[in-house]
Amino acid sequence: MTKVATKRDVGFPSSYDACAFVDALGADAVGEIAVSGAEGPRGIVFVESGRVCWAAARGLAPRLTELLAARAALAPNAMEELFRACRARGAPLGEHLVETRLLDAQAFRDALLQHTAESLALLCTESARAAWRPRSGKGYSPRFTFATAELLAHVGATRHGETAARVRPILDASFEDGDWAAAFVRPVDAAFPEPIALFGSAPGAARVLLRVGKWAASVLDVVATFSDESALYAVARPARAKATAIVAFRHGGVVVAGETSAYGPARLLNLRAQARRSPDSGRRDADL
Incomplete structure (x- = not known):
């Protein structure tokens, strides 16, 4: 015990x-x-x-x-x-x-x-x-039964319903089967980014999920110093049975972080390029 x-x-x-x-x-x-x-x-x-x-x-x-x-x-x-x-x-x-x-x-x-x-x-x-x-x-x-990360994300989605509903299609469009991802908001009354939506098999422990959110929010703040807020940040993880990449980006005021395939970052960049070429899409880079 x-x-x-x-x-x-x-x-x-x-x-x-x-x-x-x-x-x-x-x-x-x-x-x-x-x-x-x-x-x-x-x-x-x-x-x-x-x-x-x-x-x-x-x-x-x-x-x-x-x-x-x-x-x-x-x-x-x-x-x-x-x-x-x-x-x-x-x-x-x-x-x-x-x-x-x-x-x-x-x-x-x-x-x-x-x-x-x-x-x-x-x-x-x-x-x-x-x-x-x-x-x-x-x-x-x-x-x-529920993993604590799922429960905490649902609590966040209940508090931030409109934002959670808006970001779920972004997670669905940005990640594929076998990937996982989470979306976070940064309320002024909270000491850490608050999860509001999950995709795939995200980490089950709430403390691990929050660690991911803190990392993503911090690294995007640093990246924004040298770039704009639409930047996509990716870290390769080659030393695994299957090579993957950790990615982080913003969707409006929401921080998105997840793990995708080694080709996932290129796919996300391609999706952004397609959105820019489509005049009727209404999407900005920061929306995907």
Whole structure:
């Protein structure tokens, strides 16, 4: 058990601190993080195999039912009947919806991710304290758990919805299968770039993802001293089983960083050249 796992009273001021706590527990951690404030217990973050299952904040239980009902296209009274039946049997509502094909697995996962992000926003404040409660055994489906990087990016996307929606097509256009990438914003009230969108198999640990964001923001600031803000920065990584390149660029006020094939930087430059040649594209270099 790690040093963090032995603590009974740890600060929980932000979603990043919650994710960092989970990362520090290790890949084998199974249990619950009990969160409280001056007013008393606030809720629980459930952890399995070092990943977040979901978070439950006091007073937010109806929200998950609401999210599930919207995705299952069920009338409120029908969902309420299902909820009561599942509670009587001790069966999870979401998994019942998936098993009965009233909801597909991805839609359930999306609802659970949204609910967990909203719960963390309520749980994590300057006065919040957390205690780790390990438990033995497993019992939660791995497809319905979340890496801390994915969770933190979703929290950021919830806070910066319009910007996240605008940058996702840029990630899709700039990267291919086998690549990974992340987009970050730099809010004035944050000490580090905040992730808002992911592409591919980005690093799973929040602390690693934030390290990527800090590196990209810093190197682009330096490059902008000698060039303009549309510059594309690339670092080759040849000493690997498959040669790749780390790239960083800006899309408006968003910092994008990722890993692509060795030919990825050339492909990105070609995409930019095509955009410049197309008078109807409306894109600038900084938009790709």
